[in-house]
Amino acid sequence: MTRTMTAPPTLAVPHWHLAPPGARSGIGEAADDGPAAPVALVSGRRLRPLGAYSDSLRFVTHQGDTLFAAAARSAGTPGGDALHFDLAGGPGPAVVLFDPAHIKTLMTADESVAPSATHQSPLAPIVGRQSVLTSIGERHKQQRALLLPRFHGRSVANYQAGIERATEDGLAAWPVGKPVALADIAQRITLDVIMSAVFGLPHPDEASDAERRMRKEILRLLRLSTTPVATLSQVVNMRYEDPVGLLKLILSRVDRTIYRVLSERRAQGEAGLRDDILSLLLSARDTEGNPLSDTEIRDELMTLVLAGHETTANTVAWTFERLTRHPGVYRTARRAAANDDEAYLEALLNESMRVRPVVPIVARELLAPFDFSGSTVGPDVIALVSILLLHHRDDLYPDPFAFAPERFLGVRVNPYELMPFGGGIRRCLGAPLAMAELRTVVGTILRRVELRTHESPAEKPRHRNVTMIPGRGGVVIADSIT
Template sequence: MTSRLTTPLDSCAARTRHWHLAPPGSDSGVGGPAAAPTGAVTGPGAHRSRLRALASSAHFVTHLGDVLFDAASSGGEVLRFELYGGPGPVAVIFEPSYIKSVVTADEAIAPSATHESPLRPIVGGESVLTSLGRRHRQQRALLMPRFHGRSVASYQQSIDDATETALRSWPVGRPVPLAIIAQQITLDVIMAGIFGLPEPSAMTPAETAMRIELLRLLRFSTTPIATATQLMNARREDPVGLLKLFLRRIDRRILAVIDERRTAGDAGARDDILALLLEARTEDGAPLSDSEIRDELITLLLAGHETTANTVAWTFERLTRFPQVYGRAREAVRSGDDDYLEALLNESMRSRPVVPAIARHLLEPWDFGDDRVPDGVTALISILLLHHRDDLYPQPFDFRPERFVGVRPGPHELMPFGGGNRRCLGAALAMAELRTVVGELLRRVDLQTTDAPGEAPRHRNVTMIPKAGGRVTARSIQR
């Protein structure tokens, strides 16, 4: 069954609401009992100019949440779009059983679409993010032990030290983007885990130069020109333009550190991820190439840095707009109520998932209830819509950590780290950082609450971040 909505994609801009401004207590209209038949929002037609079609598809990408909430509230559990200059036909799904059928399917029939990610020109084609099939499984098996159990526990001192440093430098009485403060923390933690970098004063010249270039790239990624650079590199395998120049400098610095470590020959005595990659061997017994190691390092750096930092920023962007919840959270942390802190983090990731969607290519026809999607379609799994279903999370625009107290959500009902065999490798490390950083900020920083509208989400690469960086003002800080 496929019924069609008559509204073309290019008119969505004129009527989409801003979902992030929905008032508390309201329903989303997503996943409610009165859902209409499945809808299909059509893409470019013969009567539309190429420029208009491109503008429509760009609006879809840059206002993804607004477009999807508008379409989903019109009814249906499968939304269809045709994106000009993009992946072509797209089926958006956000019903748990439909999601499960895709993310748990054999990669032979539903492979990940991450090899077409906007991050592909940056992280390369040999990383755990962009690889597929057997190679991806081998990479996960190699890296997984460094992100679980005792390895995560070994990062705790780095997390504590980085948090303490950030708190000492936080200005009082002046609005600051919390994402910037959180990035200082998460960057130090992930660089310690990946490269085993010591205190700056103890770094080698090669390590210092690499850190400077990486910081430069991360600062550049937040500028408007970076957005234009991203569009220029969309759907390319290799970088061009300004991005190519930036990456060339970074690659030179990373390769210098790799060469320095190879020459030192002490990888076996170290426990950082670079040492692990230097010691790794392929099935043929050959060491990994420098380009393979570089791709893994860049992937882990970016994935382990930005997502966690922006989760911290979103958490306090929400808390400062819900004063009663903020007060309750501070009391919980001071009394050692770890269950409430865990529920708070789940609610933050539910209401503002930093990765709002993941994708799979459907290589066979797929049945979603009564709707059959033909092969060749990209299934876009909307984590954002899933997390705002009225039937799963009543009054989804409320910020209520209590909904997760004593509740363990299903793996296809709460998906801040994705799902299936592509679930985020660093989920355990991210949660350890979030518990420490959010807990310390609640315990030691008194933030000014506000009745200002919620910050608009900004879509950058594959992430959804607060447009103003989660701007907050500290009234006092316990140093």
């Protein structure tokens, strides 16, 4: 579609995350003809269609700035709601979508013409080829059907005690009066929760030596993934299904601990079966009645543990990174938590996930031609749904750079306009558990921790694998904890 934009002179900022309230993104229809101006990014260089490896690396490391700049330049032009790139060293030709109609068309398409492209994602060499995340077609349906009940209804309710216990432990270890990266605290909480769900551990102290070693190696993997070397390793591994180089070395340490846990549980026989996901996988059979191999189970466990806690932990960190920079919203949120105002808490979480989606892009592989904005795209093109751009459209979210939870009060959310957990048949199967954790962890921190507010610049987003995390981990200072 073509839109004519009428707006005041451009408001220039160095990065998208520093755009002030009142600024427009320049994406979609203008909210009004008032004084707000669309944002332009001043980066010292003009972004060109990506083709060189250096530009592809920039896409990986400065994805948000790259996309906001390209979207703003194309606004109002024919086909401007679909951005075309050539990602050298990665998927090659790609189209970036951020129009809800285009996204719905893609997400509701049959997998035979638009399957998930997660086998090309930076996570693929980490979680493996047999994971529910990377599989497609009938295999994905079978895996999802097996695992989905463990993340819905009664199962989520059964995890609540573990969520509350892990939250209490996290608060007990929180130093008062000192800067602390909230992502680290939240990560310990959410990792304990997912380890309990996956391995049936009522408390980390009750874990076996093999399980403790596995937890330690997973945390080590996550810490290393934030380093510049990890970013370079991600680019190197783009063209490989199996890990190579440094990533292979690091994963081999994690894998040894996982296989040791599997061996331990298999040796326990019936006594080793618990009400957890590992026991479910150990007792599962394929269509021919054969048990799952250790490699298959490893891939599923790696997916569930990594995806099941990292995104939730960083959503907690982003939420308070935003709140501490908006004192008025923070005070309102604390009152809402004290009064058990679930509607406001839900709106707060939606707004946090809107302005800082931890998974900013999801991908589909176009095996057939698709029409986007009057132009035909595909086949053999990767369609990247930019959740970040979608969440900052002027026509969907007036004043898109403002942090305003009230915009979600009394609103029924359109699943193709707010997509923190992806969409379609590939929507995150752990979303209900993640939301249960977020309500408990964020609500508890709001009620019991008095955080120091300030006017520091927003933390720079850092891209890690497929996630967008706070550059400093969401640093906050607790003045008191009750």
